[in-house]
Amino acid sequence: xxxxxxxxxxxxxxxxxxxxxxxxxxxxxxxxxxxxxxxxxxxxxxxxxxxxxxxxxxxxxxxxxxxxxxxxxxxxxxxxxxxxxxxxxxxxxxxxxxxxxxxxxxxxxxxxxxxxxxxxxxxxxxxxxxxxxxxxxxxxxxxxxxxxxxxxxxxxxxxxxxxxxxxxxxxxxxxxxxxxxxxxxxxxxxxxxxxxxxxxxxxxxxxxxxxxxxxxxxxxxxxxxxxxxxxxxxxxxxxxxxxxxxxxxxxxxxxxxxxxxxxxxxxxxxxxxxxxxxxxxxxxxxxxxxxxxxxxxxxxxxxxxxxxxxxxxxxxxxxxxxxxxxxxxxxxxx
Numbered sequence: 001x002x003x004x005x006x007x008x009x010x011x012x013x014x015x016x017x018x019x020x021x022x023x024x025x026x027x028x029x030x031x032x033x034x035x036x037x038x039x040x041x042x043x044x045x046x047x048x049x050x051x052x053x054x055x056x057x058x059x060x061x062x063x064x065x066x067x068x069x070x071x072x073x074x075x076x077x078x079x080x081x082x083x084x085x086x087x088x089x090x091x092x093x094x095x096x097x098x099x100x101x102x103x104x105x106x107x108x109x110x111x112x113x114x115x116x117x118x119x120x121x122x123x124x125x126x127x128x129x130x131x132x133x134x135x136x137x138x139x140x141x142x143x144x145x146x147x148x149x150x151x152x153x154x155x156x157x158x159x160x161x162x163x164x165x166x167x168x169x170x171x172x173x174x175x176x177x178x179x180x181x182x183x184x185x186x187x188x189x190x191x192x193x194x195x196x197x198x199x200x201x202x203x204x205x206x207x208x209x210x211x212x213x214x215x216x217x218x219x220x221x222x223x224x225x226x227x228x229x230x231x232x233x234x235x236x237x238x239x240x241x242x243x244x245x246x247x248x249x250x251x252x253x254x255x256x257x258x259x260x261x262x263x264x265x266x267x268x269x270x271x272x273x274x275x276x277x278x279x280x281x282x283x284x285x286x287x288x289x290x291x292x293x294x295x296x297x298x299x300x301x302x303x304x305x306x307x308x309x310x311x312x313x314x315x316x317x318x319x320x321x322x323x324x325x326x327x328x329x330x331x332x333x334x
Contacts, residue, residue, distance in 0.1 A: 011056040012049070012064045018074045021067065025093045028063040032114050033090040037069040037081045044102035048085045051104045055111050062115050083157070089114055089184075100157075100181035132185060136193045139186065141206040143176035144229045148190060149200040153177055160212045164200045167215055173228040175202075204228055234287060238295045241288065243308040247277035247330055250292060251302040254279050262314045266302045269321055275330040307332060 015021050025033065036052055038045035049066060056064045069076045069084050079088055079095065087107055089097035097114065099107055140146055145168075151157030153165045168175055180187040180199055191197050194208045202209045204227055209215070218224040242248055249266065253259035258267050259281075270277055282289040282301055293299050296310045304311040306329055311317065320326035 011060065012052050012066055015065055015067045016071065018072055021065075021072065021075050024063075024065060025090060029091075029093045031061060031063050031091075032111075033063045033065060034111060035065045035067055035088045035090065037067055037076060037079075037084055037086045037088070039069055039084045042084050045085045048087075048102050048104065048107070051107060055108065059111060059115050062111060096184075098181070098184040098187075100179075103182060106182060132189045133193065136186065136189055137206070139178060139190075140193075140203045140208075142178075144205060145173060145175040146203040147175050147177040147200055148180055148186075148203070149177055150179070150181055152179055157181065158199070160198075161200045164202065164212050164215060167219055167224075168202075168228070171219070171225055171228070172230055172233075173224075174230060175228070202228075234291045235295065238288065238291055239308070241280060242295075242305045242310075244280075245276070245278035246307055246332065247275060248305040249277055249279045249302055250282055250288075250305070251279055252281070252283050254281050259283060260301075262300075263302045266304065266314050266317055269317055269326070270304075270330075273327055273330055275327070277330075306330060 013024065015024060021035075034052070034055075036045075036048060038049065052064050052066065056062070067075060069081050069086075075081075083100060085102055087099040087110075088095055089099075089110065091114070097110060099110060139148075147153075147164065147168065149156065149158075149161035149164065151161055153169075156162035156165055178186070180190070187199075190201065194201055196208060196211065198211055201211055202215060209218070209227065215224065218227060241250075247270075249270065251258065251260075251263040251266065253263055255267065258264035280288070282292070289301075292303065296303055298310060298313065300313055302313060304313070304317055311320070311329060317326065320329060
């Protein structure tokens with residue numbers, strides 16, 4: 001262990017200085033080194049430290065390190081750490097991947113992938129390039145309109161990405177996005193694949209349209225609306241969602257995990273009827289969460305729909321159950 005480094009949890013090493021970090025990189029050069037840049041004030045960092053401890057137990061051959069980002073600013077600046085949590089992956093003392101944000105499944109996947117690829121980075125053979133090229137092709141075709149950006153549409157992490165999202169939203173364009181901060185391989189590989197050195201990048205039907213300047217030009221020339229697919233109007237979308245299943249419950253959480261007491265109670269009632277139903281988690285979609293209140297003229301959640309028609313919230317469902325009317329309504333007999 002590097003002098004002065006502190007062992008925490010199962011094989012997770014805590015480093016407190018730039019010197020300790022450089023020494024650790026040298027000492028652990030032969031193995032995969034996963035470094036968590038964290039801050040004690042960020043609750044998501046505590047959660048990811050728990051994930052790291054679990055991964056350390058599962059992968060004893062991997063070295064796991066936690067480094068308080070603000071306590072060792074020279075290391076954070078060197079590796080462009082602008083937010084926490086951020087994870088860097090090292091092999092042979094060289095950074096070879098990065099993950100920004102509290103994404104436990106993605107962290108687990110990256111650790112598994114890099115740990116199983118051996119102690120050294122891939123040699124110059126063509127197979128990894130072919131694999132990456134295939135992956136990039138799938139990603140660029142993942143939706144009719146795909147935006148590769150820094151951050152997410154809800155939380156852009158650079159001004160250019162923020163402007164791009166604003167333009168697409170203003171024109172009611174339906175798009176999916178990929179956060180290039182979440183995958184260093186994609187972030188670097190797409191620059192070569194598209195022959196476009198910067199982000200954001202917008203693709204339509206797998207073809208690169210361009211970056212922010214091009215999109216601004218297309219907007220000015222009125223061509224943007226003809227190139228990119230329009231999102232359905234909110235009212236049309238809500239109509240489709242409320243009719244998605246014969247019985248639809250809009251709630252906080254889902255069938256497996258209710259995220260409020262009212263939603264939990266209504267799930268218990270529905271489950272007791274034996275009737276098939278589907279759920280929609282309004283916490284996952286702010287547009288639906290706010291829009292459905294107006295659409296249904298019902299201000300709270302959960303909301304229960306049968307054949308696209310609002311039945312009501314928890315109180316009404318309770319009353320219907322007590323009166324013996326709920327089951328016939330759910331079965332469409334009323």
